[in-house]
């Protein structure tokens with residue numbers, strides 16, 4: 001296994017990890033029921049996608 005030449009400082013390590021806690025936000029809302037949903041995903045509350053029902057409502 002490769003051995004690192006320089007030890008990362010705790011500051012650099014923490015700066016790298018500063019984005020680890022960021023999670024994807026629900027930026028779209030369903031045009032059918034208005035619930036927040038992931039873009040390009042079937043709505044999890046009504047099962048609609050592109051104006052028609054594609055799956056059973058959860």
Ligand SMILES: [Zn+2]
Pocket residue numbers: 030031032033034035043044045046047048
């Ligand atoms: Zn919906």
